[in-house]
Amino acid sequence: MNLSTLVKTNLIISNRESVNAILSYFLYALMSLFLVGLILFPLFIDAGADRNLGLTLFIPFLCLYDYMLTQAKLRAPSLVDRFPFSLFPVSRTRSLSLRFLLFLLDKRILFYLLPMLGVMIIFAAGGHFAEMLAALLLFAAMYLAMSAVFFLVYLMFRKLADRFGVRAAAQISSVPFVLVALLASAAHDKSAMVALIPIVSQFTNGFQEILASHIGAALLEGGYLFGVFLLGASLLLVVGLLVEEVAARNWIRLGTLTRMRVAETSRAAAPALVRRDEISLTTGERSFADDGGIYSREPAEPASRAGWHIVLVDWLVHQREEKILYLILLYPLMAIFGIIKLATRLHFELGSLILPIFVFTQILGFYFAENHFTGHGLRLSHIVLTPLDPFRFVFSKTLSTWGLLSLMNVFVCLFCGAYLDMSFNTLVHGTLYSLFLPLVLLQLANTLSLYSPGISRHPMISLVVIITLELILSAIYVLAMWVNLILGMFFVAVIFYASLFYSLPAWGRQLSRQAQILLEYRK
Amino acid sequence: MKAIELVGLKKSYRKGAKALDNLDMKVEHGTIMGFVGPNGAGKSTTINIIAGLVKKDEGEVRLLGRKIESSDHEYKRNVGFVLESPHYIDKLTAKEYLRFAATMYGIANRESERRIDELLDFLDLSGKKKERIESYSAGMKKKISLAAAFIHRPQILVLDEPLEAIDPVSAKIIKDNLRLMVRRGVTVLLSSHVLDTVEKFCDEIAILNKGKIVFQSTMEEIRAKLKDQLGQDTYSSLEEIFVSVVTEDGKTDVEKKLSWL
Numbered sequence: 001m002n003l004s005t006l007v008k009t010n011l012i013i014s015n016r017e018s019v020n021a022i023l024s025y026f027l028y029a030l031m032s033l034f035l036v037g038l039i040l041f042p043l044f045i046d047a048g049a050d051r052n053l054g055l056t057l058f059i060p061f062l063c064l065y066d067y068m069l070t071q072a073k074l075r076a077p078s079l080v081d082r083f084p085f086s087l088f089p090v091s092r093t094r095s096l097s098l099r100f101l102l103f104l105l106d107k108r109i110l111f112y113l114l115p116m117l118g119v120m121i122i123f124a125a126g127g128h129f130a131e132m133l134a135a136l137l138l139f140a141a142m143y144l145a146m147s148a149v150f151f152l153v154y155l156m157f158r159k160l161a162d163r164f165g166v167r168a169a170a171q172i173s174s175v176p177f178v179l180v181a182l183l184a185s186a187a188h189d190k191s192a193m194v195a196l197i198p199i200v201s202q203f204t205n206g207f208q209e210i211l212a213s214h215i216g217a218a219l220l221e222g223g224y225l226f227g228v229f230l231l232g233a234s235l236l237l238v239v240g241l242l243v244e245e246v247a248a249r250n251w252i253r254l255g256t257l258t259r260m261r262v263a264e265t266s267r268a269a270a271p272a273l274v275r276r277d278e279i280s281l282t283t284g285e286r287s288f289a290d291d292g293g294i295y296s297r298e299p300a301e302p303a304s305r306a307g308w309h310i311v312l313v314d315w316l317v318h319q320r321e322e323k324i325l326y327l328i329l330l331y332p333l334m335a336i337f338g339i340i341k342l343a344t345r346l347h348f349e350l351g352s353l354i355l356p357i358f359v360f361t362q363i364l365g366f367y368f369a370e371n372h373f374t375g376h377g378l379r380l381s382h383i384v385l386t387p388l389d390p391f392r393f394v395f396s397k398t399l400s401t402w403g404l405l406s407l408m409n410v411f412v413c414l415f416c417g418a419y420l421d422m423s424f425n426t427l428v429h430g431t432l433y434s435l436f437l438p439l440v441l442l443q444l445a446n447t448l449s450l451y452s453p454g455i456s457r458h459p460m461i462s463l464v465v466i467i468t469l470e471l472i473l474s475a476i477y478v479l480a481m482w483v484n485l486i487l488g489m490f491f492v493a494v495i496f497y498a499s500l501f502y503s504l505p506a507w508g509r510q511l512s513r514q515a516q517i518l519l520e521y522r523k
Numbered sequence: 524m525k526a527i528e529l530v531g532l533k534k535s536y537r538k539g540a541k542a543l544d545n546l547d548m549k550v551e552h553g554t555i556m557g558f559v560g561p562n563g564a565g566k567s568t569t570i571n572i573i574a575g576l577v578k579k580d581e582g583e584v585r586l587l588g589r590k591i592e593s594s595d596h597e598y599k600r601n602v603g604f605v606l607e608s609p610h611y612i613d614k615l616t617a618k619e620y621l622r623f624a625a626t627m628y629g630i631a632n633r634e635s636e637r638r639i640d641e642l643l644d645f646l647d648l649s650g651k652k653k654e655r656i657e658s659y660s661a662g663m664k665k666k667i668s669l670a671a672a673f674i675h676r677p678q679i680l681v682l683d684e685p686l687e688a689i690d691p692v693s694a695k696i697i698k699d700n701l702r703l704m705v706r707r708g709v710t711v712l713l714s715s716h717v718l719d720t721v722e723k724f725c726d727e728i729a730i731l732n733k734g735k736i737v738f739q740s741t742m743e744e745i746r747a748k749l750k751d752q753l754g755q756d757t758y759s760s761l762e763e764i765f766v767s768v769v770t771e772d773g774k775t776d777v778e779k780k781l782s783w784l
Contacts, residue, residue, distance in 0.1 A: 089597050
């Protein structure tokens with residue numbers, strides 16, 4: 001096999017496929033910078049020479065950068081896909097290694113590494129070669145570690161999606177992440193970690209002092225983050241398995257108890273039940289209406305059936321999974337923040353790093369729920385086709401709802417902040433956390449739509465309800481934040497959990513209905 | 524030794540739908556086997572199993588006397604495929620894609636260039652060889668799939684609707700050349716819904732219905748058998764035979780009409 005021909009072909013495809021993507025990418029970059037700048041620039045002016053604040057402000061930029069990459073479809077070239085190789089006499093292992101090689105040889109991978117390269121350049125320019133090396137090592141280590149964690153999450157998600165359907169799986173999956181984020185918030189003062197740093201430094205002082213202390217501390221910080229996410233993945237597995245077990249039992253019970261009743265249910269009534277539940281308040285679209293019900297929501301070939309190594313590599317390089325692949329790069333970025341923080345002795349809030357986790361896990365959830373397996377809904381992956389499409393995306397329902405609510409929060413934060421004469425840093429944190437609040441509201445709205453399907457039929461009513469709740473929540477949140485930031489977070493978390501708690505019975509009913517429909521379908 | 528031998532093939536998809544139900548089929552060397560059946564009969568599933576794209580639940584696939592396991596890939600050196608779902612990369616030009624295909628089959632550069640030029644000329648694509656496949660018409664795209672299936676001089680061709688959307692002139696050229704290849708020992712399994720083509724072009728016909736081969740024989744034998752079974756004297760076309768075989772008790776429901784028209 002002529003490898004140079006393959007590499008050349010890969011480059012040709014990569015170049016041709018990236019033309020639209022790069023354009024979209026820059027448009028996203030410009031728009032994101034504009035939006036974030038619009039919100040934060042006045043604050044930044046007032047901040048003066050507060051370096052700490054500069055780093056804090058940098059976080060949303062990185063989040064948006066990651067999101068831009070995802071939305072700009074900067075994905076692996078088609079040749080990296082499994083399909084083109086499948087008809088040729090190439091073994092599966094060889095095909096996988098070839099595809100992985102081609103994936104690595106795609107020059108666009110630089111885009112994913114750009115934040116890391118940026119940090120390395122900054123360190124190198126300042127003569128901090130030890131930190132530069134640490135950034136590189138940590139990036140690689142975190143990438144691998146997070147790949148493993150997210151691979152587990154991914155498998156679990158697929159399993160849940162197979163069993164419950166995508167929407168329920170997305171919502172179930174979000175629970176452990178919220179738990180993890182809360183744990184991380186609880187460990188906000190990091191007293192244990194701070195106590196550990198001198199021990200590690202002492203241990204490593206036998207080597208070059210500066211190098212060792214920086215790398216040691218950076219690894220500690222990275223280890224802390226990794227531990228948090230590992231815990232999250234474990235929780236996800238445990239919760240997922242428990243839920244699955246409970247549902248499996250209910251399923252059997254339901255099968256025996258309702259079989260007679262199900263037989264009476266008319267087939268015509270079934271899609272109506274599905275439709276009522278599947279109208280999304282987030283997008284206002286019907287997720288499964290096009291295919292007539294829940295029957296085709298499941299992926300054709302579940303990943304869990306193939307060998308784990310095949311699934312792993314396939315998952316890493318397969319273009320349809322690119323969004324998860326890019327998502328995991330967010331976490332190495334957070335590790336880099338750990339390095340910066342410790343290397344520069346700055347004291348910005350680690351809790352700020354939790355924000356992107358909230359945001360992106362929720363986006364992941366919404367994305368999966370609305371688009372991924374169902375192929376219906378917003379279809380983000382189909383949007384970036386022309387230079388105008390990014391604008392269309394910005395004005396799409398999901399993003400505009402989120403954006404509108406976030407902007408409202410910012411104004412509420414600013415207003416309350418000015419009125420209460422809050423410290424500037426607290427105000428900024430409030431503004432950043434306010435990006436998270438709409439997600440809480442959207443969760444509430446979803447819960448509401450489960451209980452009152454009528455609301456989801458009237459987008460204006462739902463919008464008014466959301467906005468009212470949003471205003472009240474923001475005001476209470478800022479007041480709580482004024483007293484104590486953790487208390488504010490706790491308050492929001494309580495609401496979030498309350499909404500989850502109250503939506504669980506509705507999910508149960510939804511699952512029961514799906515089971516009924518499925519039983520009838522199988523007959 | 525048969526060129527293609529399918530023994531007891533079974534395949535069920537999720538939700539319990541049986542795609543193949545104990546399918547048995549044999550294709551002689553150097554013949555063209557027409558593979559027909561109604562939509563959802565299992566034709567594409569069978570072809571995808573032969574191509575190694577879908578895993579069978581049970582049964583055996585034997586090609587050129589050799590049992591094919593799911594991990595096998597070497598047999599693809601002797602088989603050319605045109606599948607229902609296109610396998611080309613549409614960002615490439617025809618020449619670039621065929622070069623990629625030739626590389627995958629391990630054909631030396633000089634030889635592959637010669638074959639590519641000849642194939643493009645043969646399929647009337649020379650004038651478009653610098654244009655990307657994405658800009659091609661459906662028929663031209665089908666030609667690219669055919670070219671990729673021919674490029675490594677396979678002994679077996681498995682073709683799913685190979686002439687779909689291809690213009691009559693090109694279709695005739697392709698059919699003539701397929702016939703020539705068959706005379707030289709190549710075996711063709713051709714799936715199509717165009718019964719007229721199958722009837723005139725194939726040596727044997729296998730009719731698949733509900734995952735089973737309901738008839739497999741030469742045209743003459745099928746006619747004779749149906750004449751005995753159904754008591755009809757003549758069959759004017761394969762269409763009649765097909766309709767008789769795939770509908771219950773030979774009673775057709777093709778007369779049904781839309782009430783509002």
